[in-house]
Amino acid sequence: MRTWPGRRAGRVREAPTGRRECPPPTESGQDGLRMNDELRITPRSADFAAWYNDVIMRAQLADYSPVRGCMVIRPHGYAIWELMQGALDAMFKETGHQNAYFPLLIPQGFLAKEAEHVEGFAPQTAVVTRGGGKELEEPLVVRPTSETIIYAMLSKWVQSYRDLPVLLNQWANIVRWEMRTRLFLRTTEFLWQEGHTAHATSHEAEEETLLILGVYRRFMEEWMAMPPLTGPKTEAEKFAGAVRTYACEALMQDNKALQAGTSHFLGQNFAKAFDTQYQTADGALDYVWSSSWGVSTRLVGGLIMTHSDDVGLICPPRLAPIQVAVVPIWRSDAEKAAVLDSAEQLARALREAGTRVALDDRDGMKPGAKYYEWEGKGVPVRLEVGPRDVKQQQAMLARRTGGKAPVAVAGIVEAVQGALAEIQDDLLAAARQRREDHSIRGVTKEQLIELMEGAGGFAYGGYCGSPECEAGVQQASKATIRVLPDEEFRSDPAPATCVWCGKRAELEAVWARAY
Template identity: 60%
Template sequence: MSDDRSLTPQSEDFSAWYNEVVQRAELADYSPVRGSMVIRPWGYGIWERMQRALDDMFKETGHENAYFPLLIPMSFIEKEKEHVAGFRPELAVVTHAGGKELEEPLVIRPTSETMILEMYAKWVQSYRDLPILMNQWANVMRWEMRTRLFLRTAEFLWQEGHTAHATEAEAREETALILDVYRRFMENWICMPPVTGLKTESEKFAGAVESYSCEALMQDNKALQAGTSHFLGQNFAKAAGLTFQSEAGEEEYAWSTSWGVSTRLVGGMVMTHGDDAGLIVPPLLAPIQTVIVPIYRNDEERSATVAKAQEVAARLKDLGVRTKVDDRDHLNPGAKYYEWERKGVPFRIEVGPKDLEKGSLAIARRVIPEGEKRKIFVAEDEAIATHPQRLDEFQAALRERATRRREANSHRGVTDWGEMKEILEGEGGFVYTGWNGDPAVEERAKDELKATIRCIPGAEFRSDSAPTDCISGDGAAKHEVIWARSY
């Protein structure tokens, strides 16, 4: 069916715009189970490309995939005290199976540290068995009260990496390595350049020694925690009894890390690039990079333009461009334009009788370069030959635009609480300030400003001259931090 209702404008209600675009671009839909969504082929196709790219990066850095059980005995989760305190309220519990009540309830994994380290403990004897560098692609379940498609759902898809090492230094290196893999992936594939840094004590993963995160800034100037990499010290190794014999012959606990990104990244992509016409998908992630629409008024024109569209599609496919000819007969071209724009396909090529005469193609860009018109007309051979480059440039332009937007909405050197309040209650964005390290300041910001410290930025994201006093006015700054409202 043709759906030509327009979307709620972003400026009017960003949240309504988001929900509409996710559903009407057919990325996902609500399911009959509260908090669980259905990822439709267009959304799953984008996720598949994210998976493939990340998986390649994990493998290049020495990791292997495996698969661990969905169900975890309640007693495992309880072994690490901070861990269970963090996750208990969100657990889904299987109490009956095979027609009987279970002796011990099983929980659907909210994350798998406890199960995976239990298995590592079985496999590891000596330092020669370390490091173990494994990842799994899996579904997990966290019973959330308020859910939003992709951003916060009870069930979600993710990858969770779990590594075990003989030394603290190695585990710390791994934590940093993966944080960098995530950053590069988000920049280069999603065109969603994050700031990376350390989470504060109050925001870290339940059971971690330190958590690092990628924080991306959405178009409504709220932050999205888009990926996390945790240094777990020996906490989970102790809970699971994961020991090894060191080279010196001593029995020691291993050091572990865990790290994950999820289908939340699809939501991040939507909120980084989309506009009032719908989605904008970076070419590297787009299931269809270029749609070709034949234009005709009668059967004769139809057969000529459809034939040309197919010929152009075949030539583009030979160049590696994911191309689709939309030759549906019951929709007019305008309806097709709306649909593919809403789905965020980077380029549309129109083939009409006049284009055939002239030997040229009309190329409509999903994002119009400043000062230009949507369409350009290019001689057919040139249009095809230069199309891969056009896709690369589109990808680069999205990345640059998002980076500029993040920087334009990063407020550095803020020293006054009132100023921070004005920014966060107004246009929003990242607010860089000094912080004395006191959680009471975080509490106050949460209450007064609905904002949190997103991270203590890593070296490359720190200001050249950060404030030396805490934003609270109470003492010297221990760290430069970034505040924002967030998803």
């Protein structure tokens, strides 16, 4: 059985609880309650940024590193990332992709080969100029993304249309020198997945771009319970070097948008820059058409900001490193033996059914303290097992999202799995409801500005397509066009006029202030 290091004696295997109607943790000393100051959480409504940081610290997801802008991902945070990786990796494999690994260091000259690309990334790169005690002949950049090195290699590997498509993915770290950083959301170094594909036709490459956008969306909804809007970005917002960028945009609890995943149709831009040509069936030479796409550890930040509350993290069951915490309760040694025996049986049954369970049998820690700890860490379900429960062949099942009820031991696996599934569904439904509650359609210029200066949210409005209008709105409201929404998200009737200039609307756009 898996155990956790206890702060007192015992081992820990855990379970969460409903965040009952008890008040949130209070300041030390108040109400006779005490808690470690480092675990104190600023109320979300008081200061969202502080709340976000506090949740991360409380749940032990990450910590600051000695280097500005960098973060340490702690085991509990990394476990969430690993679950994300597992789900996404399986989806990539199902759609025919293979993993590979390209190096961290890229010749500086490579970046310069694609004009927009270098313009976009040069200011953000870290450059290595010395190695082995000597000045390097050509500086090496720490990859801010890997298009350049990958196309340099593809031009070696691809000769014929028979070599296409190439469907690659890599899990890697990258470095982008950011002015301002935030845990998970924007750090100097971050972990991500970058897919790179090369195709014989433009159509096929764009189909691939959209396929992956759909994969991302499905992952965000089904695993993260975070429902994004999807659609293309405007020219101003697209990836440096792409022909078109598509994105998933999710709405956080402070009503700011988070770009959660992007998928780019690159046309032949990189193929031309790196001379990645192939021979067609009829003997001609053509450049490959390509796509690239990525999601990063930023998703962990999105997960936190989508669901969590003033008690701490709320983690959707499918991505919860610990789905169930079992907390035994006893008074005497005799009770302890019986209760532990029952708790271990429950834990074993759940584990055998594929549930991630922790049994928290740490000695000398009161049950209430354990509840708070697991709640802070976002564990979706807690099972409490005390002498009374043993006698009645039951356990108390408490949900992180609220509610506590007895469950018969005989049906524990079904009850727990049912609860996990319900919590997963409820979180998605709640997030979708919140998104719609904070979306306004057919906004006027005044409404848009008012919304952005106030409550925030997604503002749907008409857009003539001109960069001037896009810039005008941004200057007036600090909101950017997050996406030109895909059909299923569009308004009916479609907006008739541009929010900014009042001319005929060619498109519908969704504005929001964004991370």
